[in-house]
Amino acid sequence: MRACMRDETPSRTAAWVALSRHAGRLLPPELQLADDPYGAAFASPLLAKVIERGVGKAPGEALVTLPPLLRWILYMQIRTRVIDDAVRAFVDGGGRQLVQLGAGYDCRALRLPELADTAVFEVDHPATQQHKRRVLDRLGVDSPSTYVTWHFEERPMAELPAALATQGHDPAAPTLTIWEGVTMYLTPEAIDASLRAIAAFSAPHSQLAMTYFTSDRLRQPSLVTRAISLAVSGIGEPWRFGWDPGALPGYLQGRGFELVDDVSLADAARAHLPASAAALVGDDGRRIATSAVETIAIADRSS
Ligand SMILES: C[S@@+](CC[C@H](N)C(=O)[O-])C[C@H]1O[C@@H](n2cnc3c(N)ncnc32)[C@H](O)[C@@H]1O
Numbered sequence: 629m630r631a632c633m634r635d636e637t638p639s640r641t642a643a644w645v646a647l648s649r650h651a652g653r654l655l656p657p658e659l660q661l662a663d664d665p666y667g668a669a670f671a672s673p674l675l676a677k678v679i680e681r682g683v684g685k686a687p688g689e690a691l692v693t694l695p696p697l698l699r700w701i702l703y704m705q706i707r708t709r710v711i712d713d714a715v716r717a718f719v720d721g722g723g724r725q726l727v728q729l730g731a732g733y734d735c736r737a738l739r740l741p742e743l744a745d746t747a748v749f750e751v752d753h754p755a756t757q758q759h760k761r762r763v764l765d766r767l768g769v770d771s772p773s774t775y776v777t778w779h780f781e782e783r784p785m786a787e788l789p790a791a792l793a794t795q796g797h798d799p800a801a802p803t804l805t806i807w808e809g810v811t812m813y814l815t816p817e818a819i820d821a822s823l824r825a826i827a828a829f830s831a832p833h834s835q836l837a838m839t840y841f842t843s844d845r846l847r848q849p850s851l852v853t854r855a856i857s858l859a860v861s862g863i864g865e866p867w868r869f870g871w872d873p874g875a876l877p878g879y880l881q882g883r884g885f886e887l888v889d890d891v892s893l894a895d896a897a898r899a900h901l902p903a904s905a906a907a908l909v910g911d912d913g914r915r916i917a918t919s920a921v922e923t924i925a926i927a928d929r930s931s
Contacts, residue, residue: 635779638759639752640863642732645809647671648704649734650679654688655701659905661709663739670733670763699908706896706909707839708734710916711808714837716742718804725803727751727792727829729822730780730810733760737773748773749797751788753780780814785821789829802831807838812846812867819869820883827884830921836885837918841870845913853913873915885919 646667652660668676682688692701715726715736724746728734731750737743750757754777764771774795778788793799805826811819826836846867849857857867871879877887891899893914897906 636755637864639732639756639865641809641813641860641865642756643671645704646733647675648701649708650676651692651697651701652705652708653679653683654692655698655705656689656693658902659702659705661705661900662712664708664735666735666738666764666767666769667733669767670760673766695908698905702897702901702905702909703893703911703914706893706900707808707914707916709900710891710896711806711837711839712736712740714835714918715740715804715806718802718835719743719746721833723802723804723833723835725749725797725801727797727803727805727826729805729807729826730813731760731773731806732756732809733763734808735764735771736806737771738769747796749776749792749795750774751776751778751792753778780810780818780822785818785825786828788825792829797829798831799829800831802833802835803829804834805830805836807836809839811838811840812869813865814869816869823880823883823885827921832921834921835888835918836921837916839914839916840876841867842913842915843870843872845911846870870913876917880919885921888918888920890915890917 646664647670648667649662649664650667652662652664668679679688682691692698719742726736726743726746726748728736728748728750731752737748750773752760757775757777761775776791776795778791789799797803807822814822845853846857860867873890876890880887892912893916894906894910894912896916897909900906901909
């Protein structure tokens with residue numbers, strides 16, 4: 629089977645997502661749910677400047693309120709906000725370790741002051757991570773994250789817990805793992821292996837926050853979804869995997885996770901945005917799930 633990502637190419641979907649997150653700065657204040665002043669630099673230094681010049685100005689707002697752009701930017705605002713809130717709640721509860729699987733160009737360790745005392749581990753494809761580190765160097769920004777390079781399809785995920793431990797991850801302390809915008813790009817084998825690896829490095833009271841597509845979204849795509857699907861396939865990052873929400877609790881339970889919350893993007897939009905804006909983001913096929921990791925899942929530690 630062809631690897632999900634072209635080996636030498638940094639992820640382009642990660643660049644697009646980061647650019648969109650940064651563009652949230654151009655939204656009217658009542659639609660801003662998360663702030664990312666770094667994202668666009670990973671896609672294009674020029675666009676980063678354009679966005680920063682537009683912050684707080686009416687023409688910038690006019691640009692991002694074009695419906696197709698607005699829909700996408702709002703989607704990123706909601707997804708980022710829901711996961712940022714999960715991070716804040718975890719830290720409030722005493723959690724001090726964060727693993728971002730497929731971190732891409734997200735910069736939570738820099739974006740969220742709440743993470744000042746938390747160890748952040750970013751795991752990603754070598755090409756994507758190399759690009760991220762080069763751009764941060766160019767910006768003169770020193771991220772406190774610890775970087776771990778990994779190809780989720782090619783390097784055994786069972787080795788990840790030990791690799792993280794070598795980098796200072798403590799398997800006896802709770803971890804919040806974030807798997808944001810990644811599951812749809814992986815094969816079923818990599819999904820299974822990743823969940824087993826997460827369970828293995830997660831101490832009691834650990835959590836997982838992930839986004840996923842419903843299987844229906846991939847099986848019966850709308851015209852727009854089909855167009856995006858063709859585009860991401862064309863750049864070597866095809867969508868491959870989705871879950872039926874009804875089957876997700878059992879799937880996770882079989883791997884040691886207890887599903888705590890599973891919301892559609894549309895529901896999250898209604899919870900966070902004015903009704904007229906929320907109506908634009910009516911996609912039930914994109915979902916955000918959080919799970920508690922059960923202690924029985926920690927196979928490596930109990931054997
Ligand atoms: C759409 S991006 C999301 C990035 C980030 N989580 C965010 O939300 O901004 C998908 C990420 O998954 C990573 N990825 C996809 N397939 C991968 C693989 N087989 N091995 C390692 N990383 C992979 C890409 O490098 C990229 O950073």
